[in-house]
Amino acid sequence: MTIAVFIGSLLAAMAVGIPIAYSLLLCGAALMWHLDMFQAQILAQNVMEGANSFPLLAVPFFMLAGEVMNTGGLSKRIVDFALALVGHIRGGLGYVTIVAACLLSALSGSAVADAAALTALLLPMMVKAGHDKARSGGLIAACGVIGPIIPPSIGFVIFGVAANVSISKLFLAGIFPGIVLAAGLWGTWWYLTRKEDLNPPPRRTPDEIWNAFKSAGWALMLPIIILVGLRMGVFTPTEAAVVAAAYALFVACFVYRELNLKQLYEVFDRAAMTTAVIMFLVAAAMVSAWLITVANLPAQVISLLEPLLGSPTLLMFAIMILCMVVGTAMDMTPTILILTPVLMPLVKAAGIDPVYFGVLFIINNSIGLVTPPVGTVLNVVAGVGRMRMDDVTRGVLPFMAIQFVVMFLMVMFPSIVMVPARWLY
Numbered sequence: 001m002t003i004a005v006f007i008g009s010l011l012a013a014m015a016v017g018i019p020i021a022y023s024l025l026l027c028g029a030a031l032m033w034h035l036d037m038f039q040a041q042i043l044a045q046n047v048m049e050g051a052n053s054f055p056l057l058a059v060p061f062f063m064l065a066g067e068v069m070n071t072g073g074l075s076k077r078i079v080d081f082a083l084a085l086v087g088h089i090r091g092g093l094g095y096v097t098i099v100a101a102c103l104l105s106a107l108s109g110s111a112v113a114d115a116a117a118l119t120a121l122l123l124p125m126m127v128k129a130g131h132d133k134a135r136s137g138g139l140i141a142a143c144g145v146i147g148p149i150i151p152p153s154i155g156f157v158i159f160g161v162a163a164n165v166s167i168s169k170l171f172l173a174g175i176f177p178g179i180v181l182a183a184g185l186w187g188t189w190w191y192l193t194r195k196e197d198l199n200p201p202p203r204r205t206p207d208e209i210w211n212a213f214k215s216a217g218w219a220l221m222l223p224i225i226i227l228v229g230l231r232m233g234v235f236t237p238t239e240a241a242v243v244a245a246a247y248a249l250f251v252a253c254f255v256y257r258e259l260n261l262k263q264l265y266e267v268f269d270r271a272a273m274t275t276a277v278i279m280f281l282v283a284a285a286m287v288s289a290w291l292i293t294v295a296n297l298p299a300q301v302i303s304l305l306e307p308l309l310g311s312p313t314l315l316m317f318a319i320m321i322l323c324m325v326v327g328t329a330m331d332m333t334p335t336i337l338i339l340t341p342v343l344m345p346l347v348k349a350a351g352i353d354p355v356y357f358g359v360l361f362i363i364n365n366s367i368g369l370v371t372p373p374v375g376t377v378l379n380v381v382a383g384v385g386r387m388r389m390d391d392v393t394r395g396v397l398p399f400m401a402i403q404f405v406v407m408f409l410m411v412m413f414p415s416i417v418m419v420p421a422r423w424l425y
Helices: 002-015 020-034 040-051 055-071 074-086 092-105 111-128 133-144 154-163 167-173 175-193 206-231 237-255 261-294 297-304 312-327 332-349 354-370 376-384 389-412 415-424
Strands: none
Touching (some): 020 040, 020 332, 040 261, 055 111, 055 237, 133 175, 133 354, 133 376, 154 167, 154 261, 154 332, 167 206, 167 354, 167 415, 354 389, 354 415
């Protein structure tokens, strides 16, 4: 009955159009009423405690770093460097998108920010070169999925806080799976464009490539600083976010000099607005998370799925399919916050490595950002690229399919994730 109240109240609130954060609060209130312990004071206290977390300070700083990079010229120079490297190859602008997405992912960790930057910079060039606009938009949207996987990642921060899992280990474990997803997109793009009549940009000279590298050098140093700092224990993931934001501000204001005072105010405003939305979601979700624990809901879920506990692979398949279904209707952050407290006891009972589960869980939720009808990244690409949502959806389907294939291969062969991760720990 408790499970029915939890799911029913949440879905009913969402069905009538109530924003997800308020739906989570209503769900918490419904659970409190069902458990005969409703007190407004408990509700307010859990909301406050939900946002009172030191690791969550990484969220506003990573958001700020992403906004600064897009406005201050760092993203543009990353794209120019990728263009100089592989832009001249047949279908090269698609490969530029993939390379640039990996590099940008190592800077901001935000799928929305990366997709917006890549769409504005590369979509007009891809159309001019002869690529199908829908397919190009679909590739850019699919590349945005890499953002929350290659560290630093806001998704890993939120999951690490909700699941009490090492964020540093999640960051390091996400590197190789992100590269594998990019390789899958590379092969799919090659297959789809092999017969297109294209007019790629001219090959850059070695001097031009070197100049592009020097221009992007300050931006390329950021992921190296973050990963080396995390690996050597110089700073925590939260402190890494502060380093990223401070470094991006320094480069944008004093090295590239593309960020003035007026733009700086707008950058801080956008970062604050996005952070407020995320933090309110986190705070509201913690009410339901606390009540889920009080109601012993994870034990009820474990009893329902007890036949699968003896087969971790089969259990992971079931969880991934559940996340795929949820991802079609919900955004990444609320999905993480709602499902993590329910699924983590199940994962631990089955003996699954929490870091391995976290990487697969975030990959699945990241792909959910491009699954219709509520794909946030699809909406961003359609809006920035001035495209119909149907066209972007049609273009993203083959890339989304290969990403799901890669994800399920990682479910079948956990060593794809864990062997490289243990090398990096």
